[in-house]
Amino acid sequence: MAHSTHTLEKGAAKAAPAAAVYSIRRPRSATAKKMFPYLLVGPAVLYLLAITLYPGLFAMYQSLFVVKFVNWSWAGLGNYTRIIQDREFWAALANTAIIGGLSLSLQTIIAMTVAFYCYRDPFVRGWRIVFLMPMLFMPSAVAFIWKLAFNDGRVISDLLMSVGLVSNNVDWLSSVWLARLTLIVADVWQWTPFLFIIFVGALQGQDEEIEEAARLDGASWGSIFWNISLPMMRPIIVVAVTLRGIDITTMFTNVYIMTQGTPGGATETMSYFIYRQGFRMFNFGYASAASVLMLLITIVIAQTIVKRAFKSGKS
Amino acid sequence: MASVRKSGGDNLLVRYIILVSWAMVCLVPILWFLTIGFRPRTEIIVPEPIYWPTWSLDAWRLLVSDWPIALYLRNSILAVAGSVVIDLVLAIPAAFALARYEFKGREDIGFYILSTRMMAPAIVAVPIFFLFKNIGLLDSVWALMLIYAAINLSLVTWIIRSYMLDIPKELEDAARTDGAGDLTILWEIMIPACLPGIITAAVIAAIFAINEFLFTLLIASTSKAYTMSVALANFTGGSDGVIYNAIALVSFIAFAPILILVILIQKHLSRGLTMGAVKG
Numbered sequence: 001m002a003h004s005t006h007t008l009e010k011g012a013a014k015a016a017p018a019a020a021v022y023s024i025r026r027p028r029s030a031t032a033k034k035m036f037p038y039l040l041v042g043p044a045v046l047y048l049l050a051i052t053l054y055p056g057l058f059a060m061y062q063s064l065f066v067v068k069f070v071n072w073s074w075a076g077l078g079n080y081t082r083i084i085q086d087r088e089f090w091a092a093l094a095n096t097a098i099i100g101g102l103s104l105s106l107q108t109i110i111a112m113t114v115a116f117y118c119y120r121d122p123f124v125r126g127w128r129i130v131f132l133m134p135m136l137f138m139p140s141a142v143a144f145i146w147k148l149a150f151n152d153g154r155v156i157s158d159l160l161m162s163v164g165l166v167s168n169n170v171d172w173l174s175s176v177w178l179a180r181l182t183l184i185v186a187d188v189w190q191w192t193p194f195l196f197i198i199f200v201g202a203l204q205g206q207d208e209e210i211e212e213a214a215r216l217d218g219a220s221w222g223s224i225f226w227n228i229s230l231p232m233m234r235p236i237i238v239v240a241v242t243l244r245g246i247d248i249t250t251m252f253t254n255v256y257i258m259t260q261g262t263p264g265g266a267t268e269t270m271s272y273f274i275y276r277q278g279f280r281m282f283n284f285g286y287a288s289a290a291s292v293l294m295l296l297i298t299i300v301i302a303q304t305i306v307k308r309a310f311k312s313g314k315s
Numbered sequence: 316m317a318s319v320r321k322s323g324g325d326n327l328l329v330r331y332i333i334l335v336s337w338a339m340v341c342l343v344p345i346l347w348f349l350t351i352g353f354r355p356r357t358e359i360i361v362p363e364p365i366y367w368p369t370w371s372l373d374a375w376r377l378l379v380s381d382w383p384i385a386l387y388l389r390n391s392i393l394a395v396a397g398s399v400v401i402d403l404v405l406a407i408p409a410a411f412a413l414a415r416y417e418f419k420g421r422e423d424i425g426f427y428i429l430s431t432r433m434m435a436p437a438i439v440a441v442p443i444f445f446l447f448k449n450i451g452l453l454d455s456v457w458a459l460m461l462i463y464a465a466i467n468l469s470l471v472t473w474i475i476r477s478y479m480l481d482i483p484k485e486l487e488d489a490a491r492t493d494g495a496g497d498l499t500i501l502w503e504i505m506i507p508a509c510l511p512g513i514i515t516a517a518v519i520a521a522i523f524a525i526n527e528f529l530f531t532l533l534i535a536s537t538s539k540a541y542t543m544s545v546a547l548a549n550f551t552g553g554s555d556g557v558i559y560n561a562i563a564l565v566s567f568i569a570f571a572p573i574l575i576l577v578i579l580i581q582k583h584l585s586r587g588l589t590m591g592a593v594k595g
Binding site for chain 2: 034037038039040041043044045047048050052053054056057058059062110113114117118119127128129130131132133134136137138139140144145146147148149152153154155158187193197198200201202205221226236239240243246249250253256257270271272274275276278279284287288291294295298299301302305306307309310
């Protein structure tokens with residue numbers, strides 16, 4: 001705090017001589033003044049429009065065609081009527097929800113438990129760095145770590161065999177739930193730190209005097225957590241879990257490297273479905289239709305859950 | 316105070332069992348993967364896992380001789396650094412406007428910027444591919460730079476906006492009565508005062524850019540524009556399968572600088588990761 005005030009003073013002191021130069025300038029007109037904030041925010045907004053609105057419109061347009069390399073033939077709403085009857089599309093949507101939902105719940109529970117047990121520990125700074133590490137690996141590398149551990153190197157099977165949980169090698173890609181489990185493990189391992197670091201920060205920032213007072217009244221650590229900390233953290237939890245939840249729905253890298261959707265599409269997520277339709281099967285019109293549908297879902301979620309989460313987070 | 320610290324978690328044994336177990340879950344795969352980087356290929360993809368390998372520098376030799384690792388590094392650094400610069404140039408003025416000016420549509424513009432973060436990369440993957448194809452930027456580091464900048468712009472803007480909101484208005488008012496113009500205030504007061512926020516935003520944007528996978532996969536079709544993240548996925552040698560020891564080495568080359576950067580901004584990390592929504 002002391003440090004930042006210092007910088008502030010320096011900033012103010014430096015501003016004074018420069019101000020003299022600006023005061024000779026003629027005062028700006030009222031319109032110029034009104035336009036100024038738009039000029040500031042304009043470049044960023046234009047950049048984002050170019051990379052979201054343009055592609056969004058392009059996808060909508062392309063989704064009305066059957067695209068075979070350079071040939072675009074008009075299909076009207078054909079891609080959409082096909083897609084809503086496509087079992088693979090609904091499976092991808094369901095997989096995304098199942099894998100994402102389980103993964104997000106596990107991450108939230110683990111992150112909260114670990115944060116609860118370490119936030120007043122004398123070594124909390126050390127724990128924070130250790131628990132953060134998985135998040136700092138490139139996601140593609142993490143996918144390979146778990147691909148090797150589960151499939152190619154058989155390490156997990158071997159460890160499970162040595163403690164007697166399974167009797168022979170497990171083929172993780174042979175069953176729907178085992179394959180999903182490998183994706184969940186990889187995601188939980190890499191991203192629990194995201195929630196942990198936010199939760200532990202919130203707990204550490206909590207007023208110690210309230211805790212102390214409750215302790216003196218004989219409250220147990222657990223009851224302080226349930227009755228005081230958790231309700232106070234609610235807005236923070238909502239924001240953190242919302243952000244993580246959004247990222248989980250975009251899961252692609254792990255699927256691409258670890259399972260490629262096997263067995264029988266049971267691990268294909270929405271992102272992988274779009275990728276496969278577009279860049280493996282070259283059904284660009286069809287992939288665009290799927291993109292548009294996913295965009296609609298995103299907009300609905302953003303307008304409802306996210307808007308509310310960020311409003312409550314700020315207060 | 317001391318009593319709170321000592322009795323925390325009520326049962327010390329339970330507390331340390333949980334913390335040590337989770338620490339092992341975090342660290343053991345990393346350490347094991349590190350040993351993968353220093354063992355010969357014959358000891359990686361095997362029917363029976365080998366826990367005590369013969370040490371070797373095979374992977375390192377292979378990386379240097381068979382793969383243009385320096386080029387991947389250069390691509391990563393160039394694309395990531397360039398994208399962060401673009402982000403800061405666009406985001407700082409935008410954040411200033413959102414934090415300090417009353418104007419029509421401010422809330423909506425702010426939320427629009429935020430909402431671009433919610434968009435799954437796959438949604439725009441096909442159109443972006445065609446866009447870059449049409450302007451002849453496929454397989455180019457410049458395209459990656461532009462994409463990474465777009466992915467992180469919302470995050471950078473919101474983080475910096477959050478730090479600017481914390482700067483006391485009096486400071487600005489004082490300068491304004493001295494006749495300072497808007498841009499002077501931004502440059503001489505706001506930027507120095509929210510420097511920690513700017514650095515945090517830059518570090519987090521850099522990490523997300525280093526990690527980016529889907530767009531890089533689509534845009535970089537040859538090793539000319541491969542970044543480390545996507546180069547990894549191509550370390551396969553035909554019949555030899557995935558070359559895990561090289562993958563492990565490259566992933567640690569990227570891990571080390573990220574770890575250092577993150578430790579430097581540790582205090583600001585949770586605020587940065589929540590785009591400024593959580594202070595603490």
